[in-house]
Amino acid sequence: MLRYVIRRFLLALLTLITVSALAFFMTWLSGDPALAIAGDTASAEDIAAVRDHYGLDRPIVAQYFSWAGRALRGDFGVSYHFDLPVSEMLATRLPVTMTLGAASILFALALAIPLGVLAAVYNNTIIDRAALTIAVLGQAIPTFWFALMMMILFGITLRWLPISGGGSWAHYVMPTIALGYFATPVLMRLTRAGMLEALESDYIRTARAYGLPIRSILFRHALRNALIPVVALAAVQFGFMLGGSIVIETVFSLPGIGWLGYDAILRGDLPVVQAILLVVAGFYVILTFLADLLNAALDPRMRSAG
């Protein structure tokens, strides 16, 4: 087990280093940052001064190492456009996206697990098919379209929910549903498959034969086994959501890192884009690492499959 953990940890570390290099060099390609910083009325001397000030004339590899070194200490530089430390901007935005991601994944699980269990228990009945239909429909509706439709209905026509911003819990309701429902089908399918497998296992059959109450079989035994991969996948999905909430945050003007990233890309604000790429990737790497450990700890067979 320890060997697996160490190997998996090294892989995570290597991935993170690769991503940081990609984030740095990719955004670097996007043109001369000195022009972006120098602004509207810059003269050639202004631009040269900016280049000098930000160390933009040093070799690119040297710039990467000094950037990565500072990033390790949580210093992502200063935004070209807002004169604020990037870490400070991230600190105010990250909780918003984290809240949204967590709420969305909980919403998705709350929908997916009951539906998946129902679909498995009533396998090949109308209930099963209904659940699958929900899944298929869910995958076919683009998130932003769904979000706009909700905005019209709940925000304007009914005036039940606030439309934009992130002031209170109510502001998160529509974004959570919009983001969460898209993750539901995958989780539901996995729950259903896991439940079907568990219900057909010898262990459960034996329990049934012994006359254990069906509810106890379902919830204490079958579901527990089926849920392990679901939880692991949910953790991974949460990682996806941190990077995938851009459209939702933009539509609802939710001040999270997705919106910040979109805005920074529009403005060519490199330090912000780099920092967001790195932070989001970092979260994903950590979450998949933990999910793999969880799977491995609970299911020894998986250790060899890592």
Next chain:
Amino acid sequence: MLKEIRLDGVKAVLGAGALALVTAFGTSDAMAGPDDDTLRIAWGATGPIDNLDAYFNTNRTGIWFARNVWDTLVFRNLDEGTYEPLLATGWSFPDDTTLDLTLREGVVFHNGEPFDADDVVYTLNFIADPENGVLTRGNVDWIENAERTGPYSVRVHMTRPMPQIFEILSGPIVIYPNEYYAEVGPEGMNRMPVGTGPYRVTEVQPTQRYTLERNPDYTWGSPKGEASIGTLVIREIADVQTQVAELLGGGIDFTADISADQLDQITGLPGFSGAQSETMRISYLGFDAAGRSGFEPTQNPMVREAIARAVNRKAISENLVRGDSRVVNTPCFPTQFGCDEDAAVIWDFDPEAARALLAEAGYPDGFEIEIYNYRSSSWAEAIIADLAEIGIAANLNQMGYFALRDLQHEGRTPLYLMDWGSFSINDMSAITSRFFTLGPDDFAQDEELAAWLETGDSSPDPATREEAYAKAIARITERLYWLPMFSHVRNYAFVEGLEFKGFVDEIPRFYAYSWR
């Protein structure tokens, strides 16, 4: 009842149209407004204010913010076209490059600091120093330095004669409290702006939200007048559609970013009003005449003329910009000083002639060109369709303003639809000289033209200025460095009950608004 509303919602979602929405609006009143004496404002379509310090921001909403929070030395009376005392009560010019100011007594900054000569001297010297990196150098580089000549008098030494000085003193140059600014600098001013203006800032969430409250000490007889509405809550909402949704949903009371189409639709609903006014902002189709991008066809004057004749400016202005928008033939807004409409060469819409010109220029089958745009793609799409008529295949490159600006500075845009609002400065130097004096945005690189503009910008004699500017206008329109397109309109929508006042310079003065 509830069922009815729900049905309405579903109908709206299914596309039954505006009618369902209107019925739904009837059921709940706009909750905003006079009850809590708070005006909730949304702005930010061109992005949030980079920096609330007015000297480190180029975003238009930053100017709106500044007008309400700070005061200038001179007040421009838009109705009369005159300059009146504000923080300065008197002024005189001992010579072309010296300005003496007498300052008002009894004015207090929001933090309690009294206003006097030290504040003016500190502010002017700070912004004049290139080391401090004020963003729009053209607004401040005429200041050599300022010195205190008494507790309420200041002498300003200028680097050159500045004919449009009152436009600058009544516009971008706002006065900061010297003690506070010396202590916190631009960074602190961004976090908590302090001025003398009719509103004081009480809360700042950078790039998201600002709360302003009526300045109770604004009783010294400012020509701006005391504010009427108690609290302004300003939210940066980048997405115009979200702004509209918030307005319709009762989340905000005021927006100024909407299109003319939306204005019509919103004012058609009960509980909302709107207003529209032409602005100083003009759109122009810019050509890479100097060949900075290496693209051949736009270097040919005949091709530029063909394009100018192919684009139906009137149709775009009337049908897409709408309202008070009109075709503009000058590379400046006609009310601006020096902007002589008679000096411009006018290019009428004539696709037949355009086709002939294109053939004559050696492109009988047209060519492919990249066109750059950052504002509403409708305008660019209409231009592209017009160009397709004469055989020019224009590929749209729609991008953010900042990305496009950087591309321009690199000289990579052969054809671009851009616009400029002159910072609401009613003088041609704020636009034409900005773009044709061999700077990074200059795709003409015409030295003779730059020299004329130089003369126009710095000559103390109005007649000399007008003459030089007229030559510049003739050159730009005749050689078609720009095809001036049309003026913009600003569309305001707000809840009923707000006493709105429009200003031609596109700057909402919230202190002049009140509840009916």
Next chain:
Amino acid sequence: MADQTPAVGPSPGRIALRRMLAHRSFALGVSVLLVMTLMAIFAPLIAPHDPYATDLTQRLLPPFWHDDSVPEHILGTDKVGRDYLSRLIYGARVSLAIGVLAVLLSGLIGTVLGVAAGYFGGKVDAVVTYLIGTRLSLPLFLVALAVVAMFGSSLTIVILVLGLFLWDQFAVVMRSVTKQIRSQDYVRAARAAGASHMRILWREILPNVREPLLVVATVEMANAIILEASLSFLGFGVQAPLPSWGLMLSDAREFMFFDPWLLTIPGCALFALLLAINLTGDGLRDVTGRGGVLR
């Protein structure tokens, strides 16, 4: 888990075909997909107007179910007076082209990596696992936005970006399927008989990964189409005036509170296409009994 269809009685292809036709949602998905494809191919013949022809005096005309609609424009016109129906028909081209081409590219990358990892194992597997992990940890949408912002947005760039990014599921599935097949008796037998790796890969492995490959391809095709629509929606996808459903939705936002049909028409088209692709994929999964649980 790897259940080989036993080759007794009618040929496996026949059985599969019969099962497919009996599968109602699969049949529905395939028919819709077929109609959309025909619509895309024959767009110039079907479309009543030039999708690029503007008429600024005929803007925002409502569709046929409104009283003040115009028979000339059945689905009305858009913000610069272009025929909405014609743009909708041509839009199928853009969505399908993006879906098909992006999936071809990503499928190629993913299959090569996945099959190599599953077949050779060891170091190759380790490298591919690392590549998959790295790819997954890059936030796709953010990176796509950044790349498009950098290189400008065009149909080609969008297809390339999506194609170069959506290969991860192909690789994951191909890797595990290949692993299973490799341990089958007949593969071992072939290797014992001295067959070269290339021959085994070509003759034994590839034919057996076809079905899960198709299933993944449908999922990723739907994915690519949604991503294009989302990118275009944010203004980072294909460029106007190209008729793309995502772009039509993006343009429609300005009018969504008052002329909601501008939003609902392309929205429904997109929904129908995605639904058809997903039904087809689900049907394939059911019919072939392959593919397992996929993301």
